[in-house]
Amino acid sequence: MKKTNYNKPSYIMLTTAMVAILITTSSTSFVHGFNVIDKCWRRDPNWRSHRQQLAKCSVGYSGKMTNNIGVGDELIKYKVTDTSDDPLNPKPGTLRYAMTHIQGKIWVTFERNMNIRLQKPLLVSSFTTIDGRGVEVHIADGACLMLQRVTNVIIHGIKIHNCKAQTASTVLGPDKKIVNVGPVDGDAIRMLTSYKIWIDHNTLYDCEDGLIDVTRGSTNITISNNWFRTQNKVMLLGHDDGFLRDKNMKVTVAFNYFGPNCNQRMPRIRHGYAHVVNNVYKGWGSYAIGGSMNPSIKSQANYFFAKGGRNEVTWKQESGEVEGNFQSVKDVFANGACFNGSGSGRDAVRPNYTPEQAFPVEDGHKVKELTKNAGVLKCPTSSTC
Template identity: 65%
Template sequence: MATMFWYLAIALSIATVFGSMATIATEMNAIDQCWRQNPNWRRHRQQLAKCSVGFAGKMTDNIGKDVTHYKVTDPSDNPLNPKPGTLRYGTIMISGKVWITFQRDMRITLQKPLLITSYTAIDARGTTVHISGVACLMIYKASNVIVHGLYIHHCRADEQSLVMGPDGKIKQLGKADGDAIRLVSATKVWIDHNTLYKCEDGLIDVSRGSTDVTISNNWFRDQDKVMLLGHDDGFIRDKNMKVTVAFNHFGPNCNQRMPR
């Protein structure tokens, strides 16, 4: 009788565990179900590129055998002479496809806007990475970009900036308003699972011909102007803009520009 009791208890425990797992799985959205249920996702990070939805489409051009795996080990920032190991070096100095991860939790204070080139994936899963400073992330005339899992906040405006460009030459940038992530003439961009707050202007700015963008699973909080889609009503190139906004959370303390 006692043996039967223990068999029954074990069976109920197993059923409870699998029932809980099934409940968690059904509560996940399509993006999270795609990769979170794989217990070995750290070994298969590029699987994430197949999980995007909406107008960005699948980000499969970011993966393959020709990807450079780059790990950020140094939280410092030098806009004119990026050091190996820093985030800026990974986003601007490596040609071709690059998949960027982080060695540990870190706080990065940007001295100037961080340019992100085409075929770049920033993947902060498994770490807590805070980015703040001058103007923060800028995706300028780039395509096939993934930004995943960052905390971006307290981004400040800047009148003009000199930064290292992707061609190895110093590039002058115009005025930056102080957005967390700014897209300028960018295409096929996926912004997912980031936490954005308390920036001088807005949190995400998609403008000047940018299109095929998916903004998903982000947490926007403590911000007046949250998201700008389109430069202005008279900018013709933005009339055909395609942006998917899905599974995001707005608030607390968000006041305006919250497309859902």
């Protein structure tokens, strides 16, 4: 399914001098059609030989993921060659074997195009990068990914869809430990009590429950460059109304493409803080951004394209009083979209990024260009990605 390019740019002839002036005075990411993350690695024609450069490209609350690289022989490179899955006795060469038997920092790639049907939830280990670039990898039609009490995880370039609810089960987890997993609802990626996670350039759709859950005290998360489509509940940030530890949750949602056919939770947040910035929203049903339990949400320079007529972006849980601080800063609203802000003002919702987390925010009118390659990238054999 192809994403819509709303306004194709018109081109004019430029002299060499004019081009030089344009490049030096305009935003570099816009000139190249790359956002700040992509321009860090995608222009390198030898990116396959420099895969670990990706870890230096993250922005937002995850910060740089350089802990995933290691020094010298510290990083283990593992290639998935087998699509089978055994939750308790995984074969060498399978994705589950990498998560259960390989200790330390691991960078996972895939030998060829693959369809992996997980029999039970896959518990991703700490200091793991799952890198699907260069091939087409589907995790689909079964259980999906769970990040439980882990840190320093990158998930990049995977199509995750049609995830199914699972009954309680026993699986082999990291460090070959037996883990009892309770019932799961059918999410593509579920995070519980996890820290410093980067979810980038994945395509996620059509799961039984949601696409991404950030719950039970998880924080320092960046969700970027993903394509979310054909889903009722898209992204949940915060476990439930009574889980107060989620007050410390901080999540960056940047450069993603939502739609078509997404209904709600893009994201829906409880208690914590979300910086929702430079995303495209191609319509929504119930709402686009919502929350309860007094969250803080800064919606900045997003492009909201409604289905037509007056279409409210936000939803707040009814409680007889203002529920949270919802601020819109330089968003672009089209085709009837509108934003109902609330709370104590813009200063209260600054992301307060550290220097390694900070990144330039693009003009909302440029975001369609900067998200046109959201989701899994098609990377030719011998060129830039």
